[in-house]
Amino acid sequence: MNWTAIKAxxxxxxxxxxxxxxxxxxxxxxxxxxxxxxxxxxxxxRIDEIEGVSYGAFIVPGLIMLSVITQxxxxxxxxxxxxxxxxxxxxxxxxxVNFLEIVAGYVGAAATKALFIGVIILITAFFFVDVTIxxxxxxxxxxxxxxxxxxxxxxxxxxxxxxxxQLQLVPLLIVTPLVFLGGAFYxxxxxxxxxxxxxxxxxxxxxxxxxxxxFFGAADxxxxxxxxxxxxxxVACLAVIGWIFKTGWRIRQ
Amino acid sequence: MAAILDxxxxxxxxxxxxxxxxxxxxxxxxxxxxxxLGPNGAGKTTLISTxxxxxxxxxxxxxxxxxxxxxxxxxxxxxxGLVPQEINLEPFEKVLNTVRFSRGLFGKARDDAAIERILRxxxxxxxxxxxxxxxxxxxxxRVLIAKALAHEPRLLFLDEPTAGVDVELRKDMxxxxxxxxxxxxxxxxxxxxxxxxxxxxxxxxxxxxxxxxLVEEKASLMARMGQKQLDVQLSEPxxxxxxxxxxxxxxxxxxxxxxxxxYDTRAERTGITKLLGDVSAAGLVLRDVVTRQSSLExxxxxxxxxxxxxxx
Numbered sequence: 001m002n003w004t005a006i007k008a009x010x011x012x013x014x015x016x017x018x019x020x021x022x023x024x025x026x027x028x029x030x031x032x033x034x035x036x037x038x039x040x041x042x043x044x045x046r047i048d049e050i051e052g053v054s055y056g057a058f059i060v061p062g063l064i065m066l067s068v069i070t071q072x073x074x075x076x077x078x079x080x081x082x083x084x085x086x087x088x089x090x091x092x093x094x095x096x097v098n099f100l101e102i103v104a105g106y107v108g109a110a111a112t113k114a115l116f117i118g119v120i121i122l123i124t125a126f127f128f129v130d131v132t133i134x135x136x137x138x139x140x141x142x143x144x145x146x147x148x149x150x151x152x153x154x155x156x157x158x159x160x161x162x163x164x165x166q167l168q169l170v171p172l173l174i175v176t177p178l179v180f181l182g183g184a185f186y187x188x189x190x191x192x193x194x195x196x197x198x199x200x201x202x203x204x205x206x207x208x209x210x211x212x213x214x215f216f217g218a219a220d221x222x223x224x225x226x227x228x229x230x231x232x233x234x235v236a237c238l239a240v241i242g243w244i245f246k247t248g249w250r251i252r253q
Numbered sequence: 254m255a256a257i258l259d260x261x262x263x264x265x266x267x268x269x270x271x272x273x274x275x276x277x278x279x280x281x282x283x284x285x286x287x288x289x290l291g292p293n294g295a296g297k298t299t300l301i302s303t304x305x306x307x308x309x310x311x312x313x314x315x316x317x318x319x320x321x322x323x324x325x326x327x328x329x330x331x332x333x334g335l336v337p338q339e340i341n342l343e344p345f346e347k348v349l350n351t352v353r354f355s356r357g358l359f360g361k362a363r364d365d366a367a368i369e370r371i372l373r374x375x376x377x378x379x380x381x382x383x384x385x386x387x388x389x390x391x392x393x394x395r396v397l398i399a400k401a402l403a404h405e406p407r408l409l410f411l412d413e414p415t416a417g418v419d420v421e422l423r424k425d426m427x428x429x430x431x432x433x434x435x436x437x438x439x440x441x442x443x444x445x446x447x448x449x450x451x452x453x454x455x456x457x458x459x460x461x462x463x464x465x466x467l468v469e470e471k472a473s474l475m476a477r478m479g480q481k482q483l484d485v486q487l488s489e490p491x492x493x494x495x496x497x498x499x500x501x502x503x504x505x506x507x508x509x510x511x512x513x514x515x516y517d518t519r520a521e522r523t524g525i526t527k528l529l530g531d532v533s534a535a536g537l538v539l540r541d542v543v544t545r546q547s548s549l550e551x552x553x554x555x556x557x558x559x560x561x562x563x564x565x
Contacts, residue, residue, distance in 0.1 A: 008353075009358065012350070252309060
């Protein structure tokens, strides 16, 4: 392994993040606060407790997931699309690095940024609602796996995208709806039976359910299934990336 | 001495069937400067991109310092530095950071002294904390070179380093190349300017339509390319070259209206004065006198033509 190269890519990408630290920091804090004001205080006060948890606290895991997933995808996709767009990718392709090292650098940096945002949101949440974390280890594991797997997905999107519009397409059209419909703001059990069945085809349901379990000990689906789903998704993304580099799809003629 | 770069029967066909390289063989010795001359679309960039790992070869083999670029890509690529034709740089990065990144990417431990030496050599040290977008075009090109040199490569590819660059900067670039050669770096550069090859190369390769037509010592090639042609246009057409002018190896063309004389601009005597004297002594009436230097394009056409005839 060319660890020096991984470190170089990782630090270069992180530097971009730290250059805009204020923006990176303020926007998630602000949007999370808004969610708490709107959903937690205004609407939440009219909603009963869900599974023994106040509504304001109930939405915390979903909110974190929403931001982490969005951030992981956008950071990773932008990270690899930008060199493609401005042409600096020639350097990556001519460097003595293999695909694992490139992925480790870019995806590692994107996942770190997403994790950073996730932690900030969690801290912000403590200011608004009482949040207990029953299974801290599981919580960390879910958070890390989510950052990693969606950064991998973002990397794939960045390689695939041929324009900035396409770069936004998948997150806007697919990921955001899946997260919103994945039980970020409600429990699947609150839905009519038909919609419950349909929801089980949404992979994000397993993620949010598992993550919420690590907070409150209650879940829509068994925790093992949740872990399996996120693990499987990570492996699938890795397989696609492996194929991309083997064939040189969209990067090497 | 062993070749630092050994290209064997390298072929590249793109997905659309276009053959960019049609079996290129090329050996480059340690420490030399080779200029690859060729018109646009000749395959110069494809050749470089393939050696550097940006493009995949369809077939053939490339060894860099004895390391195969596919099976032993880490060792091979570590020895190579690439300065691309386009100015591809992150606009918001600072000069020092981007050069430091390049060194790390190529697996070399951080070495601030080495980076400083490279930046000073390229007169970039004063600009090290500037954002790249704030630099002039010439400075950006230097940053590209600094990035390529950051991991101290043994073999440097310069893809049209002076395309679209003003005369002064071109001279600067040539000096930089001289300096690198003095440091023992082997350099392959592509260009379509003959003067450039003449100014800095030890050997010159001519590439056209994906084929390497020749690789020659600069001196011998320049002698061939230094040919100039004098056209003597006559008022009255001739049937044949007059007896009095037989010793000049003239060609009669344009339906007998033009006498063509080829000469070497570097020769001590070009023979023009005597020729024109003899032309007027032979009683021929001149309409016009034109001199032409064969352009690189002409030479390519000539070479491709010769090549086709050899193949018969």
